[in-house]
Amino acid sequence: MRIENATLADGRVVDVRVEDGVIDAVGDLDPADGEEVIDADENLLLPGAIDVHVHFREPGFEHKETWETGSKSAAAGGVTTVADQPNTDPTTTTGEGFDAKAERATTSCIDYGINGGVTADWDPDTLFDRPLFALGEVFLADSTGDMGIDADLFAAAAERAGEADVPVTVHAEDADLFDESAIEGDLGGAGRDADADAWSAYRRADAEEAAVERAVRVGGETGAQVHIAHTSTPEGVDAARDGGATCEVTPHHLFLSRDDCDELGTYGRMNPPLRSETRREAMFERLADGRIDVVATDHAPHTVDEKDQSLLDAPSGVPGVETMVPLLLGAAVEGDLSIERVRDVVATNPADIFDLPRKGRIEAGADADLALYDLDATREIRGDDLHSKCGWTPFEGFTGVFPEWTMLRGETVWDGESFGDVAGENVRA
Ligand SMILES: NC(=O)N[C@@H](CC(=O)O)C(=O)O
Numbered sequence: 001m002r003i004e005n006a007t008l009a010d011g012r013v014v015d016v017r018v019e020d021g022v023i024d025a026v027g028d029l030d031p032a033d034g035e036e037v038i039d040a041d042e043n044l045l046l047p048g049a050i051d052v053h054v055h056f057r058e059p060g061f062e063h064k065e066t067w068e069t070g071s072k073s074a075a076a077g078g079v080t081t082v083a084d085q086p087n088t089d090p091t092t093t094t095g096e097g098f099d100a101k102a103e104r105a106t107t108s109c110i111d112y113g114i115n116g117g118v119t120a121d122w123d124p125d126t127l128f129d130r131p132l133f134a135l136g137e138v139f140l141a142d143s144t145g146d147m148g149i150d151a152d153l154f155a156a157a158a159e160r161a162g163e164a165d166v167p168v169t170v171h172a173e174d175a176d177l178f179d180e181s182a183i184e185g186d187l188g189g190a191g192r193d194a195d196a197d198a199w200s201a202y203r204r205a206d207a208e209e210a211a212v213e214r215a216v217r218v219g220g221e222t223g224a225q226v227h228i229a230h231t232s233t234p235e236g237v238d239a240a241r242d243g244g245a246t247c248e249v250t251p252h253h254l255f256l257s258r259d260d261c262d263e264l265g266t267y268g269r270m271n272p273p274l275r276s277e278t279r280r281e282a283m284f285e286r287l288a289d290g291r292i293d294v295v296a297t298d299h300a301p302h303t304v305d306e307k308d309q310s311l312l313d314a315p316s317g318v319p320g321v322e323t324m325v326p327l328l329l330g331a332a333v334e335g336d337l338s339i340e341r342v343r344d345v346v347a348t349n350p351a352d353i354f355d356l357p358r359k360g361r362i363e364a365g366a367d368a369d370l371a372l373y374d375l376d377a378t379r380e381i382r383g384d385d386l387h388s389k390c391g392w393t394p395f396e397g398f399t400g401v402f403p404e405w406t407m408l409r410g411e412t413v414w415d416g417e418s419f420g421d422v423a424g425e426n427v428r429a
Pocket residue numbers: 055087137143144171269270271272298300301316317318
């Protein structure tokens with residue numbers, strides 16, 4: 001197969017030859033006899049995105065999402081590899097828990113990795129026997145699933161990960177610094193009427209910096225490779241960088257702030273929570289100038305019925321895997337960041353940080369995980385159009401650029417209207 005006239009992120013217009021699911025050549029290619037040709041019409045060809053932080057909820061919470069629905073949502077947003085997080089039921093904190101998820105993940109239509117998790121009753125011996133994508137997210141404070149652990153267990157877990165040469169991803173919030181007084185009393189109703197801003201006041205911004213500092217210190221002491229998940233504050237990003245760790249930011253911390261809490265209500269409750277508009281701008285600046293390594297979604301679907309409760313009853317988390325690349329390309333079209341930055345933060349950097357040598361690049365020898373985008377075809381994001389089982393998005397009404405098609409190892413997994421019958425594989429197996 002030859003993809004003709006594709007514009008790469010660096011502006012070059014090239015042809016891409018794909019053989020047996022792998023990119024064979026990139027450049028000005030002579031047609032070969034009988035070869036299938038796809039005309040890219042000078043549209044933008046990006047490597048399939050790698051979202052290193054999703055919660056696809058299976059096993060245990062199939063009413064929120066499944067590997068099938070989550071992976072389809074990803075493919076329709078140009079994502080071809082995901083890493084799934086451990087707070088399922090059972091948790092992936094034992095070899096058996098890992099195996100239970102691995103069995104379900106075979107229904108994914110994109111490639112994937114499965115993380116191991118840490119709880120007081122984890123079983124590192126059987127867990128590290130499995131092909132872990134990473135150890136994490138390791139919860140330094142409780143979030144959905146109440147998997148928060150103490151400092152000693154974190155240090156012990158980092159030690160094991162360092163020995164096994166498995167990266168550690170960290171949910172960095174220090175619960176000792178949370179302000180309980182912010183969530184006392186009348187919080188103003190349920191759902192869209194709720195005062196979700198109180199959640200931001202409760203899980204204070206400085207609780208992130210303190211936890212990041214601890215995580216990078218433990219990383220230094222144990223030799224573990226530390227990656228900070230979903231940083232939400234510029235202070236957290238700077239502390240990660242200063243300590244030699246890599247970090248990711250979510251689309252919601254880039255495109256939403258406490259100013260949106262009024263409209264989002266409990267739908268805007270997540271951990272770490274939305275921050276001030278000033279901090280959001282500082283995060284975007286760090287994304288654009290290269291201080292943030294990765295954008296990952298923390299795709300955390302919950303149903304409308306679950307979210308439409310009082311602030312204290314609604315679960316934390318928002319979906320995002322389908323809208324990540326569209327939102328970033330929308331920002332690039334507006335001139336807020338370069339297309340090369342978009343490529344780096346969603347594909348090349350996650351591939352490098354998490355050691356996926358065949359992913360994240362359009363070059364000979366890489367897997368033909370590709371997505372094509374028409375930058376003139378911006379459209380409004382609508383929850384009804386998305387494919388996650390949860391059926392809503394915090395980005396309703398935002399503008400994005402969705403893929404014309406998405407390919408996994410040379411097979412069309414999304415053609416802009418429907419899904420192909422494509423089988424994802426575990427990238428570590
Ligand atoms: N981010 C969230 O608010 N929720 C996540 C868990 C997590 O990533 O902390 C979830 O699984 O629902």
